[in-house]
Amino acid sequence: MKIGVLALQGAVSEHIDMLxxxxxEAFPVRKKEEIEKIDGLIVPGGESTTMGRLIKAFELEETIxxxxxxxxxxxxxxAGMILxxxxxxxxxxxxxxxxHLTIVRNAFGRQVDSKExxxxxxxxxxxxxxxxxxxxxxxNPGANVxxxxxxxxxxxxxxxxxxxxSAFHPELxxxxxxxxxxxxxVRKFLTNKEVL
Amino acid sequence: xxxxxxxVKVKRGLAEMLKGGVIMDVTTVEQAKIAEAAGxxxxxxxxxxxxxxxxxxxxxxxADPKLVKDIMNAVSIPxxxxxxxxxxxxAQILEAIGIDFIDESEVLTPADEVHHINKWNxxxxxxxxxxxxxxxxxxxxxxxxxxRTKGEPGTGNIVEAVRHMRIVMDEIRKVQNMAEEELYxxxxxxxVPFDLLKEVKELGRLPVVNFAAGGIATPADASLMMxxxxxxxxxxxxxxxxxxxxxxxxAIVAATTYYxxxxxxxxxxxxxxxxxxxxxxxxxxxxxKMQLRSE
Numbered sequence: 471m472k473i474g475v476l477a478l479q480g481a482v483s484e485h486i487d488m489l490x491x492x493x494x495e496a497f498p499v500r501k502k503e504e505i506e507k508i509d510g511l512i513v514p515g516g517e518s519t520t521m522g523r524l525i526k527a528f529e530l531e532e533t534i535x536x537x538x539x540x541x542x543x544x545x546x547x548x549a550g551m552i553l554x555x556x557x558x559x560x561x562x563x564x565x566x567x568x569x570h571l572t573i574v575r576n577a578f579g580r581q582v583d584s585k586e587x588x589x590x591x592x593x594x595x596x597x598x599x600x601x602x603x604x605x606x607x608x609x610n611p612g613a614n615v616x617x618x619x620x621x622x623x624x625x626x627x628x629x630x631x632x633x634x635x636s637a638f639h640p641e642l643x644x645x646x647x648x649x650x651x652x653x654x655x656v657r658k659f660l661t662n663k664e665v666l
Numbered sequence: 667x668x669x670x671x672x673x674v675k676v677k678r679g680l681a682e683m684l685k686g687g688v689i690m691d692v693t694t695v696e697q698a699k700i701a702e703a704a705g706x707x708x709x710x711x712x713x714x715x716x717x718x719x720x721x722x723x724x725x726x727x728x729a730d731p732k733l734v735k736d737i738m739n740a741v742s743i744p745x746x747x748x749x750x751x752x753x754x755x756x757a758q759i760l761e762a763i764g765i766d767f768i769d770e771s772e773v774l775t776p777a778d779e780v781h782h783i784n785k786w787n788x789x790x791x792x793x794x795x796x797x798x799x800x801x802x803x804x805x806x807x808x809x810x811x812x813x814r815t816k817g818e819p820g821t822g823n824i825v826e827a828v829r830h831m832r833i834v835m836d837e838i839r840k841v842q843n844m845a846e847e848e849l850y851x852x853x854x855x856x857x858v859p860f861d862l863l864k865e866v867k868e869l870g871r872l873p874v875v876n877f878a879a880g881g882i883a884t885p886a887d888a889s890l891m892m893x894x895x896x897x898x899x900x901x902x903x904x905x906x907x908x909x910x911x912x913x914x915x916x917a918i919v920a921a922t923t924y925y926x927x928x929x930x931x932x933x934x935x936x937x938x939x940x941x942x943x944x945x946x947x948x949x950x951x952x953x954x955k956m957q958l959r960s961e
Contacts, residue, residue: 477686480683515683517707520705528920579764586669639679
């Protein structure tokens, strides 16, 4: 399994380390040709406005859309979640619209409100220790969106078909379960080779 | 559900989210908006950019909280602001207004010539300048969540940032090759805690992100610093002292991402207009050098 981490800006190496620990081949991708060759894509945490600008400026949008429509699994953390969403409340900025979710940016407040929480996640036996940094939340999920975890502020972990999003940063911790969940999606995509 | 705020993970985590990005100095709301639209990952709100502080002289202090708040309200990206070295009251004020990151900076006039701020006392993360591994680890021991080279701010001259980045990288490589028993003496000589030095040996890098700052003025400068091992870039005077700030800001952002692709760098370096006028470091006396303001 070859997983690319979109390396325009943000916490790229942390995802690569986690993916390797989980047994996948992982490397940074920042060009069209590189995105053509992968089996799964992670859009990391960072600044969504910065990444959005670079996706447009370096014409990566079309390639990522094409791979999405082929069913390739894509996982977005934090800024990545914002970029994959269909709607961003109060901001007119670039987004893919791969998951039907309205994003509230900086939903918890500013950096002093960033925090660590033990999160209950659907399908996980024990809580997941989640790190939130100037994190967004989702609301108004579309009919096909499976909500995997929620806090009082909104949705923080969700999936729609081949797209997974989390408002928190599993790549900053040591628990591999979220990355394993994503790698399972990739495994199924490779065996079925059809849209999930 | 247990919640923990202001932890090491949360503080260092924000710095990690800024990696591969450009943090730009801004002095007005309008400049902050230009920086955000150009792709900055954060802005540094201040009253005067380093080049003007250098020119005008006098005591340079924390910016007016009103200006900082106006900038915080105008952009969605993190906002940083500078405090004088050792001036923990200025830091308390910035934390109270909800600043995202504090730069305890040699660009401002130091308030304490012996002690830095005890940064563990704050929920908000700090970035500090360093010229070598010893300085970097002393700042981390005091609670810094991010390190940057000092360079020589406001000069538009990259030479000092290059010097500081090379020294830090060289010292890390040296520590990696040391036997563990040699670390005790090395820690004593560098005046740093043994455990931090051991962590550097194990990681092969600093335990926090390390940005380049001080004198970056062109896309090529950003590329150079990234290739020397910087995790990201601060641009102070280089953008808004140039003739076309928007275009230059966009180009430096792109250069920080595609730092290892000379073809892309060539394209984005074209036709950027006048750069900020630079200063030859040899024309500065020790009194003029901001980097010598702390150790």
